[in-house]
Amino acid sequence: MNDTIRIGCGAGFSGDRLEPAVVLAAQGHLDFLVLECLAERTIALAQKRKRHDPAQGYDPLLERRLRPLLPLLKQKKFRIITNMGAAHPVAAAERVCALARELGLSLTVAAVTGDDVFAQLSGAEAALETGQPLHASGPLISANAYLGTDALLPALATDADLILTGRVADPSLFVAPLVHTFGWSLDDPERIGQATVIGHLMECAGQLTGGYFADPGKKDIPDFDRLGHPFVDVAADGTALFSKVPGTGGRLTLRTAKEQLLYEVMDPGRYFTPDVIADFTHVRLEEVGPDRIKASGGRGQARPDTLKVSVGYDAGFIGEGEISYAGANALGRAQLAGETIRRRLAADFPDLHIDYIGHTSVHRTVLGHPPDPYEIRLRVAGQATTAAQAALIGEEVEALYTNGPAGGGGARKYVREVVGIVSTLLPRAQVHPSVTLHHA
Known part of the structure; x- marks a missing residue:
């Protein structure tokens, strides 16, 4: 030994x-x-x-x-x-x-x-994160202990x-x-x-x-x-x-x-x-x-x-769009663009996520009273059941080039398939x- x-x-x-x-x-x-x-x-x-x-x-x-x-x-x-x-x-x-x-x-x-252990799960097991049955999260696709x-x-x-x-x-x-x-x-x-x-x-x-x-x-x-x-x-x-x-x-x-x-x-x-x-x-x-x-x-x-089990489920698709604003009143122009997108997509995406990167994208709140930032990256994201629906978000952000506030540039758009994750316990x-x- x-x-x-x-x-x-x-x-x-x-x-x-x-x-x-x-x-x-x-x-x-x-x-x-x-x-x-x-x-x-x-x-x-x-x-x-x-x-x-x-x-x-x-x-x-x-x-x-x-x-x-x-x-x-x-x-x-x-x-x-x-x-x-x-x-x-x-x-x-x-x-x-x-x-x-x-x-x-x-x-x-x-x-x-x-x-x-996908075959060992019924879907009725409780998710540790929510207490709800696993299948309530969406169609289950994987389970790994x-x-x-x-x-x-x-x-x-x-x-x-x-x-x-x-x-x-x-x-x-x-x-x-x-x-x-x-x-x-x-x-x-x-x-x-x-x-x-x-x-x-x-x-x-x-x-x-x-x-x-x-x-x-x-x-x-x-x-x-x-x-x-x-x-x-x-x-x-x-x-x-x-x-x-x-x-x-x-x-x-x-x-x-x-x-x-x-x-x-x-x-x-x-x-x-x-x-x-x-x-x-x-x-x-x-x-x-x-x-x-x-x-x-x-x-x-x-x-x-x-044993803890990591369970994957079909969470649909995420659509994203990004565009930058720089110079004086960059935040104000980015906020106008974000509100414009929110109004146009509210019916199809009630939980639309809007970030002002460089201002409130990490903490979700203003800490103290920071100066007006000189540049902002607007990011808009939302979840959809199909790739075509998810693509609408990036398309709307790209359209801000000529239909949005002054000075927008560097627009990008993305669509990606999402596998969500929840957890449960299984007897070893x-x-x-x-x-x-x-x-x-």
């Missing part, structure tokens, strides 16, 4: 940069590299792609992200764990094997499935170089290699609670090293354009030491670690995952050197009997993960 293992996080979301993972793979002396690329929004987009093409549904950057990593994986002898399988892990595994053959590499890929460490362990027990999953809880991507390596029991909430702290600190990659933290003049981060992603050395007792590759940009400090520890956590004393109900309230963070943070004290309670006994191996 290993005394310590090192896990790097090469991606914290689907659109993350590609090169930090390559730096970790080449210089990080890793045992495992995790690429965390899935969220509610991205699983919905993946399901939408799969609806239009049954061979698709995996992460669109799968090949670009893995092309430089696969040769390093074979050379440096680490393993990759990633949820880039999204809505179609098997198709993703087949595509990775094809890429490996193209690169002249021998590769074994494990595809973890079973998160797709958040799998945990127990779903990944059979794949880790194989000789797979790369493990591709669909919807797995983010911390579990890191908990699983710890449990596999050290032989920890999934029924030990203290140990799994600490492992979940480790996974939660790592899961957003560059956020731990200063990304989403920096605020110039207040929270300065050096070499921000070369932000390095973190790795963690974990001992058999669960003690964790976080760092990054020397020479990379960013900074790992108590402040960056504390912000990430609380990121997206509603109740630090009861953080629900498929593996444990984690308790972060006794976590101790200690700065033991430049860009070196030690973490201990995570604990927890027994894992819940249910109804979820049946499985593993298939694919070879190149």
